[in-house]
Amino acid sequence: MSCSKSALSRICGALAIFLAGWGGLGASEPTQLTHDGRLKREPRFIKQGSEVVYSVVESPIVMRLMRLDLATRAAEPLYPQAATSQFESAFSPDERYHVFVEFRAVTNVKMVIRDTRENRDVIFDPGSDRAHLGSPTVDPRGNRVVFSLPRTVGQQIVSVDLQAGNGKVLTARTDAVDDWPTFSPDGSQIAFASSRDGDFEIYVMQADGSNPRRLTESPGLDIRPAFSPDGRQLAFTSMRDGNYEIYVMNVDGSGVRRITNHPERDDYAQWHPDGRQLLTISERDGAFDLYLLDLAGQ
Amino acid sequence: MEIGSFAACHCGGVTRRAFLQAGALALGGLTVPRQALAGETAKAKSIVVVWLWGGSSQLDTFDPKPHAPAAYRGPFSTIATRTPGIRFCELLPKLAERSQLFSLVRTNRNLSADHLIAGSIGLSGAPAQPTQYPPNFGSIVARHRGDAALPPFISMSRGPVADGRAPMEGYGGGTWGKGFDPFLLSCSEDGDVEVPALRLLDGLSPARLFDRETLVAELDEKRRGLDSVAARRWTEAHARANALLTSAEARGALDLARESPEQRHRYGHTSFGQSCLLARRLVEAEVPYIQVNWSQYVELGPPPYGFGWDTHAHHFNMMTDRHLPIFDRAFSAFLDDLHERGLLSTTLVVCLGEFGRTPKINSLASRDHWPDCYCSLWSGGGIAPGRVIGESDARAEQPRTEPFFPASVGATMLELAGLNSAVRAEFRVLEGARVIHELL
Structure with a gap:
């Protein structure tokens, strides 16, 4: 196989631009895990970090859950028989329970709590007409599902048990939109984003909803917090510098540092269980793929 | 009935006259x-x-x-x-x-x-x-x-x-x-262009589209299965679509593969x-x-x-x-x-x-x-x-x-x-x- 000098030059140039986009990563190169370029959302590590579940826009009308094997880079539909769009996954620590959201009808979703051991679904039904909920996450202690749910005014963080009952409201009723809850590794705290002080900022509260504290204060949105495996840091998405970038801060809000620096979108950060890598969905050349960033150089 | 669809960027070409027919048909002669x-x-x-x-x-x-x-x-x-x-x-x-x-x-x-x-x-x-x-x-x-x-x-x-x-x-x-x-x-x-009107033919591929004999046989067979109104509507729709897609000029206009990768990227995939x-x-x-x-x-x-x-x-x-x-x-x-x-x-x-x-x-x-x-x-x-x-x-x-x-x-x-x-x-x-x- 031959490659012209000009073609080689173009490839090298593109590679240089690509690598320059991951600002501040030193010698660490991002590893591109998928190559289909389709719009993706909400990656979640499973099986000790050896696999990733995410949702992908399979066609302009369907979003499907996929499972990616990091060793082989093979991706396959998680539920091939699904006839509707499924998205926003979360797993219990033992991965027995898989929680996700799916379209049931027009402008109507339900939350599925799938017991993969018993092959049984429990449904949380937010309403029979138009209904919304989102961003489920499972308590690391394995007994409750926390998610965002619109109420009469605004949108709050709520929880139910694994039978979709015994609901509790964790955030006070306000005019705010609260979303993207995520547990600390020990289950004692929940980080989330809220517009209660104007635009989306990151907050943290005790797992019972008490003692909410604001962690960020920036002019652009700050969303999708994710605790590091040691519970000491939070990765999140921010528009503070003009487009979607990944940042990391200490859990008290100090030490904010920018992880990505690219004119295209970086979003949906998740920590690898080893705590040394971040998984992102990044847009490069207009295509959305999963990337793994080594934080060793940070 | 649904037809198959195909990537227009893979099509072969034909004549400008067919193209003009498409334009005229699209206007219903008015x-x-x-x-x-x-x-x-x-x-x-x-x-x-x-x-x-x-x-x-x-x-x-x-x-x-x-x-x-x-x-x-x-x-x-x-x-x-x-x-x-x-x-x-x-x-x-x-x-x-x-x-x-x-x-x-x-x-x-x-x-x-x-x-x-x-x-x-x-x-x-x-x-x-x-x-x-x-x-x-x-x-x-x-x-x-x-x-x-x-x-x-x-x-x-x-x-x-x-x-x-x-x-x-x-x-x-x-x-x-x-x-x-x-x-x-x-x-x-992915930039593949489809013509919904051609979804009437199951499995229609570019190669079959440009194989005239096959196409005519397909059309005759398809028409026999339709009532007169549906057949007329389908025939008109198909004539338009076929004339368009078999025109070299149209093929060029619809072929996003002729754009540079940079242009394709720029708009987002x-x-x-x-x-x-x-x-x-x-x-x-x-x-x-x-x-x-x-x-x-x-x-x-x-x-x-x-x-x-x-x-x-x-x-x-x-x-x-x-x-x-x-x-x-x-x-x-x-x-x-x-x-x-x-x-x-x-x-x-x-x-x-x-x-x-x-x-x-x-x-x-x-x-x-x-x-x-x-x-x-x-x-x-x-x-x-x-x-x-x-x-x-x-x-x-x-x-x-x-x-x-x-x-x-x-x-x-x-x-x-x-x-x-x-x-x-x-x-x-x-x-x-x-x-x-x-x-x-």
Whole structure:
């Protein structure tokens, strides 16, 4: 196989631009895990970090859950028989329970709590007409599902048990939109984003909803917090510098540092269980793929 | 019946005569020879309507109200634009950087809060009467420019734009007849172009399409299975589609593989992004009227609905995750590309939906239909850029200044396309409607 000098030059140039986009990563190169370029959302590590579940826009009308094997880079539909769009996954620590959201009808979703051991679904039904909920996450202690749910005014963080009952409201009723809850590794705290002080900022509260504290204060949105495996840091998405970038801060809000620096979108950060890598969905050349960033150089 | 679909970029070519047949068929034989006149007087050789079907929120796009109460303003912050004193939603940074390329109307108003009714009015300028359905602006332009080489009115969608109940009446020719309906194309995120009319043939492939004997046999077989009305409709649709796709000129216009990878990337690898790129190619091919539809259906929902702008629920998530980043990238690239190629000065680009969304956030932390006050974006052929026309009240609920109804939107488009008031009167469309001279 031959490659012209000009073609080689173009490839090298593109590679240089690509690598320059991951600002501040030193010698660490991002590893591109998928190559289909389709719009993706909400990656979640499973099986000790050896696999990733995410949702992908399979066609302009369907979003499907996929499972990616990091060793082989093979991706396959998680539920091939699904006839509707499924998205926003979360797993219990033992991965027995898989929680996700799916379209049931027009402008109507339900939350599925799938017991993969018993092959049984429990449904949380937010309403029979138009209904919304989102961003489920499972308590690391394995007994409750926390998610965002619109109420009469605004949108709050709520929880139910694994039978979709015994609901509790964790955030006070306000005019705010609260979303993207995520547990600390020990289950004692929940980080989330809220517009209660104007635009989306990151907050943290005790797992019972008490003692909410604001962690960020920036002019652009700050969303999708994710605790590091040691519970000491939070990765999140921010528009503070003009487009979607990944940042990391200490859990008290100090030490904010920018992880990505690219004119295209970086979003949906998740920590690898080893705590040394971040998984992102990044847009490069207009295509959305999963990337793994080594934080060793940070 | 569904047919298969195929990537037009893989097609082989044929003759220009076939192409001209396609154009004539698309007009149902009712063309009016005004092309020379239109070419001389039109500031806009082509019009591209980017149709945000379902209705985008005025507050979460081009008319944010950061000082409104939280129950109205929503969770997004605002950013400065290149237009002094004008701010956009923070999720539109690329368009904010390009505000010198376009002007905004912030006081659009429609007559209905129903998608199908408002959509028909929005694209035709007038409500339907019991037996009278006014034609789409594109059908009017098509009739005026009828003898163009390519189909003069192309709409990009997986099928006729619709909501869950029915197709929108104002989608096409209305009372003028199906001959004035748009020629439908759809474009995937991979840039593969499909012709929905050809979905009638299962498994139709490019090779079979160009194998005449096979094709004729397929057609005869297919016709035998249809009643006379369906057969006639199918035959006409197929003749149009086949003539178009077997033309070398059309094949070129529809082949996104002829674009550089950089151009493909620039628009984003989404269906909407690649559709915008296809629209630019159709502008280069001098198609007079192109409608790029965000989606076929307004709704968010399971197949076949997908992800329209009708966000009664999931609104802020959808805006954050999907709609606004995709729109910002693709539409910015489209404006830049037209501008860089010197096409923007002769191409009128209008972006809007059938209405806006409720300023007050609903009980699902989302926004419902709001026809009283919404935005439209205007750029290119004949438009003075960098202006903001009209002012809404403190919550973007009502216009503080003169509202502009769809008839004015249509009259302005047609005026710039060379259909002056005399022509409009002759066609008996949009008579007396006020052109938005503030944009010119």
